[in-house]
Each structure stands twice: as C-alpha cells, then as structure tokens.
Amino acid sequence: GAVVSQHPSRVICKSGTSVKIECRSLDFQATTMFWYRQFPKQSLMLMATSNEGSKATYEQGVEKDKFLINHASLTLSTLTVTSAHPEDSSFYICSARGIGGPEQYFGPGTRLTVT
Amino acid sequence: GNSVTQMEGPVTLSEEAFLTINCTYTATGYPSLFWYVQYPGEGLQLLLKATKADDKGSNKGFEATYRKETTSFHLEKGSVQVSDSAVYFCALSDKAGGTSYGKLTFGQGTILTVHP
Numbered sequence: 001g002a003v004v005s006q007h008p009s010r011v012i013c014k015s016g017t018s019v020k021i022e023c024r025s026l027d028f029q030a031t032t033m034f035w036y037r038q039f040p041k042q043s044l045m046l047m048a049t050s051n052e053g054s055k056a057t058y059e060q061g062v063e064k065d066k067f068l069i070n071h072a073s074l075t076l077s078t079l080t081v082t083s084a085h086p087e088d089s090s091f092y093i094c095s096a097r098g099i100g101g102p103e104q105y106f107g108p109g110t111r112l113t114v115t
Numbered sequence: 116g117n118s119v120t121q122m123e124g125p126v127t128l129s130e131e132a133f134l135t136i137n138c139t140y141t142a143t144g145y146p147s148l149f150w151y152v153q154y155p156g157e158g159l160q161l162l163l164k165a166t167k168a169d170d171k172g173s174n175k176g177f178e179a180t181y182r183k184e185t186t187s188f189h190l191e192k193g194s195v196q197v198s199d200s201a202v203y204f205c206a207l208s209d210k211a212g213g214t215s216y217g218k219l220t221f222g223q224g225t226i227l228t229v230h231p
Binding site: 002004006034041042043044046049093095097101102103104105106107108109111 | 160161204208218219222224226
C-alpha cells in the first residue's frame with residue numbers, strides 16, 4: 001500500500017517552454033501533497049505544500065508564478081514549470097500524506113533537463 | 116525552528132558489518148521521527164518511523180529508537196548487505212496545530228556504501 005507515482009520520470013525540454021509533472025497517490029487518498037526539489041548529493045528542498053481543493057502554500061524564495069501547483073483531487077497533484085530555463089534543471093520529487101498519519105510517501109521523482 | 120543533524124558521510128562498510136548512522140534533532144513539542152532511504156535515481160522510501168518517546172521503529176533488519184532524553188533517533192543494522200548501499204535521511208514531522216501534522220524537516224543525508 002501507499003504507492004505514489006510520478007509522470008514523466010524524465011523530461012527534456014527547450015528553454016522557454018513549460019513542463020507539467022503529475023503526481024498520483026495510487027491506493028490512498030492524499031489530503032496533502034508536497035513538492036520537493038533535490039540537487040545532486042543534497043537533501044530535499046521543500047518547494048510547496050498543497051491541500052486538495054485549496055491554493056498551494058509556497059516556501060520562501062519559491063516563485064509561485066513559475067512553479068504552478070494544482071491539487072484538484074485527492075489522488076492527483078500537478079507541478080507546472082513555466083518558461084523553463086536551464087537553472088530549473090533538477091530532480092523534482094512529490095510526496096503525499098493521507099488521513100491520520102504523519103508519514104509522507106514519496107514518488108520516484110522526475111528528472112527535468114532544460115536545454 | 117526544527118532541525119535534524121545526521122552524522123556526516125560517506126560511510127563505507129564491508130558486507131556483514133554493523134551499521135550505525137547517528138541522528139539528533141531539535142524540535143518543539145513531540146515530533147514524529149522517520150528514516151527514509153533513497154536508492155540512486157529514485158525517490159525516497161519510508162524505512163521506519165516512531166511517533167512517541169521510547170518507540171522502536173524497525174524494518175528490513177534496520178532499527179531506531181526514539182530517545183527523547185537525548186533527542187536522538189540513531190539508525191542501526193546488525194549485518195549490512197551490498198544492497199543496503201543508498202542514501203539515508205533522518206527526518207521529523209512536528210504537529211502543525213491540533214492534530215494536523217506539519218512539514219518534514221530532513222537531515223542532510225548520509226551516503227552508505229557496502230562492499231562485498
């Protein structure tokens with residue numbers, strides 16, 4: 001149980017285009033989903049927290065107009081990187097938390113490369 | 116604010132050696148504590164958790180005990196395997212208010228390499 005999927009696993013896009021990453025909880029309802037960014041050999045950096053049906057809460061320094069987050073249902077959240085630039089290249093990981101417990105379950109991550 | 120400090124790596128061991136990765140934390144209240152493992156190119160997997168003092172989390176031969184008096188949650192395994200090679204993250208989640216849980220605060224991660 002508690003499986004989270006992400007799609008795509010890898011994406012290469014040209015500078016200036018937008019990319020959408022999907023995060024799904026496959027066997028539980030995720031009241032809260034989180035989006036992280038991870039640089040090589042570093043820990044995870046929380047970008048934003050989203051609760052189903054409400055606006056995402058962004059961490060300080062994260063541009064909400066650049067990283068659009070939608071959490072329209074209890075099993076799906078999306079992250080759209082708008083007008084991507086090479087510095088947005090990174091490993092993006094989502095996680096989901098269900099009702100009644102503190103643990104987060106993580107997706108396998110999406111490797112974004114902007115050329 | 117909350118913080119998690121892990122022992123610095125990388126840690127290199129021979130197969131069947133004993134493993135300890137130290138983790139200490141600073142938090143207000145009574146956080147829940149976790150160990151996550153990340154294999155190369157993958158997301159994080161929940162390895163074990165403990166939600167109150169003196170709880171012992173265990174999974175796949177790994178153990179960690181929630182020690183409130185020393186604010187620690189050290190990860191141990193009696194006999195490591197090559198397949199345990201990965202990055203290990205200690206983390207805590209505090210209560211955001213009432214019964215809702217807050218964000219995860221991660222340690223910096225410890226790289227473990229196990230040689231045959």
